[in-house]
Amino acid sequence: MKIANKKVTAERLVRDALEKARHFSDYHIFTFLDEEGALARAREIDARIAKGEKVGRLAGVPYALKDNFLSERGETTASAHILEGFTSPVTATSVAKLEAEGAIMIGRTNLDAFAHGSSTENSYFGPTLNAFDKTRVAGGSSGGSAVAVALDIVEFATGTDTGGSIRQPASFNGVYGFKPTYGCISRYGVVAMASSTDCVGFFTKTPEDMDLLMSIASGKDPKDMTTLDDYYDDSKIEKVKKIGIITEFDNESVDVEIREALKKKCELLKSKGYEIVELSMPALKYALAAYYITVPAEVASNLSRYDGVRYGFRSKDANDLDSLYGKTRDEGFMSENKRRIMIGNFVLSSGFYDAYFLKAAKARTLIIEEYAKAFEQVDFILTPVSPNPAFKLGEKVDDPIAMYLEDMMSVSLNLAGVPGLAIPAGKTKAGLPIGLQLVGPRRSDKSLIEFSKELI
Amino acid sequence: MDIKREDILHLADLSNFSLSEAEVETLSKDLSEIVKYISQLDELDVEGVEPTYQVFEMENVWREDIVLEQDASREELLSLSREVVDNQIKVPRVL
Numbered sequence: 001m002k003i004a005n006k007k008v009t010a011e012r013l014v015r016d017a018l019e020k021a022r023h024f025s026d027y028h029i030f031t032f033l034d035e036e037g038a039l040a041r042a043r044e045i046d047a048r049i050a051k052g053e054k055v056g057r058l059a060g061v062p063y064a065l066k067d068n069f070l071s072e073r074g075e076t077t078a079s080a081h082i083l084e085g086f087t088s089p090v091t092a093t094s095v096a097k098l099e100a101e102g103a104i105m106i107g108r109t110n111l112d113a114f115a116h117g118s119s120t121e122n123s124y125f126g127p128t129l130n131a132f133d134k135t136r137v138a139g140g141s142s143g144g145s146a147v148a149v150a151l152d153i154v155e156f157a158t159g160t161d162t163g164g165s166i167r168q169p170a171s172f173n174g175v176y177g178f179k180p181t182y183g184c185i186s187r188y189g190v191v192a193m194a195s196s197t198d199c200v201g202f203f204t205k206t207p208e209d210m211d212l213l214m215s216i217a218s219g220k221d222p223k224d225m226t227t228l229d230d231y232y233d234d235s236k237i238e239k240v241k242k243i244g245i246i247t248e249f250d251n252e253s254v255d256v257e258i259r260e261a262l263k264k265k266c267e268l269l270k271s272k273g274y275e276i277v278e279l280s281m282p283a284l285k286y287a288l289a290a291y292y293i294t295v296p297a298e299v300a301s302n303l304s305r306y307d308g309v310r311y312g313f314r315s316k317d318a319n320d321l322d323s324l325y326g327k328t329r330d331e332g333f334m335s336e337n338k339r340r341i342m343i344g345n346f347v348l349s350s351g352f353y354d355a356y357f358l359k360a361a362k363a364r365t366l367i368i369e370e371y372a373k374a375f376e377q378v379d380f381i382l383t384p385v386s387p388n389p390a391f392k393l394g395e396k397v398d399d400p401i402a403m404y405l406e407d408m409m410s411v412s413l414n415l416a417g418v419p420g421l422a423i424p425a426g427k428t429k430a431g432l433p434i435g436l437q438l439v440g441p442r443r444s445d446k447s448l449i450e451f452s453k454e455l456i
Numbered sequence: 457m458d459i460k461r462e463d464i465l466h467l468a469d470l471s472n473f474s475l476s477e478a479e480v481e482t483l484s485k486d487l488s489e490i491v492k493y494i495s496q497l498d499e500l501d502v503e504g505v506e507p508t509y510q511v512f513e514m515e516n517v518w519r520e521d522i523v524l525e526q527d528a529s530r531e532e533l534l535s536l537s538r539e540v541v542d543n544q545i546k547v548p549r550v551l
């Protein structure tokens with residue numbers, strides 16, 4: 001990525017990014033552009049460079065922030081009406097780390113409200129358009145961030161991935177998207193969706209940039225008790241020999257051009273001396289059902305805090321406290337938010353808890369065991385990210401099951417807590433990007449990113 | 457199983473939503489389909505399998521029982537509410 005120095009100023013980099021952001025405004029990428037703030041910060045960095053002071057590893061690098069990260073710059077809305085008017089007094093740990101290295105946030109990006117969705121159509125502000133075909137979806141939930149990088153507006157963008165929300169939009173727009181091992185990057189200051197699967201990650205144009213960002217953003221945070229110790233930089237580059245492919249994903253439910261792209265990458269790996277091993281992982285068939293029980297249960301709990309009392313939107317026509325809660329939540333949430341909250345309360349309610357929530361938790365154990373077994377046989381696994389390339393706007397938005405099926409190959413990683421890197425893998429005949437994901441065992445993050453260079 | 461109208465009203469109550477009549481109808485249809493989909497877990501044999509609720513690799517995380525510095529002040533937090541009177545958040549009547 002381009003970093004500011006004596007020849008290329010931070011102001012130049014930021015002005016270019018802002019100009020491109022305005023040029024592509026019809027894609028609905030940003031929910032907020034911080035023109036003045038970004039330029040002021042760029043000038044500060046330039047002044048320090050001119051004085052010969054030490055500047056960070058991301059000095060003057062413009063980036064886009066998914067609008068579910070708290071920072072004092074601009075309203076944090078999570079693209080939801082219910083957070084209207086909310087400017088955070090605190091800053092997410094990941095944002096603070098990036099900015100301490102000199103990165104400059106030029107704007108906040110659109111998402112499915114509260115990251116509930118796989119197309120960015122569930123945003124209160126309307127959908128973001130695909131970088132390669134404006135009649136198609138950006139993917140989601142981090143659609144705005146993926147398109148901001150794909151259209152080369154910014155060098156990188158942040159994302160969150162609870163079930164595929166970084167990897168799927170990355171694959172729909174032909175960029176790299178990384179979901180680290182659970183607990184690798186602090187979740188402090190990120191709007192919670194499902195606490196046991198939420199991960200912070202990034203969109204970049206190269207594996208090298210991803211490695212740099214991971215090196216900066218990862219690590220133990222006393223403000224997030226679920227962060228792992230600092231392991232990222234020390235995780236050794238293993239001698240990779242065997243790559244697994246999952247036989248259950250090689251069937252007609254996956255687009256033929258995506259299956260072809262996977263075969264081509266396998267041929268490439270074979271020509272470089274790697275062994276391709278076929279794996280059977282039958283429990284993954286149940287990952288999507290388990291995910292759409294576990295995650296809504298956590299969503300119902302996490303989103304109970306939005307009540308119109310302490311912050312954000314408050315309904316105007318309430319006459320007592322109960323109707324204030326009810327009307328604020330009814331007017332403030334999108335349909336998909338409501339579906340997930342209600343399903344969550346359903347699977348947790350007495351009479352259904354054992355059959356759904358407990359059963360999903362047991363299925364989760366089987367999925368974790370299946371990954372553990374797979375990684376005894378292979379170093380990494382290569383699979384499609386989603387069953388199809390970017391679909392048409394409006395095609396699935398009113399059909400929740402069709403939309404959920406988008407996540408069938410991405411959610412199991414979140415349930416198991418293992419890392420996954422979406423990599424560009426060519427285009428369809430119609431010119432749409434195809435993505436594949438490299439999956440590794442827990443704490444193999446750095447090796448996984450390093451290995452992805454073999455697939456270019 | 458089918459999600460009936462009274463189930464939706466009960467779930468709306470648990471979720472604190474004042475749903476419109478039109479929403480009750482759409483949600484009945486959507487939730488029935490979702491429950492039908494997630495019910496495919498029925499066919500999975502989990503006999504003797506322990507549940508997993510988190511993948512943190514850790515049990516309890518302890519720290520000293522002391523007040524740490526906070527990122528946001530009382531004033532900053534109060535200023536986020538729509539109505540504040542005498543340093544307290546104002547809401548409509550409770551009873």
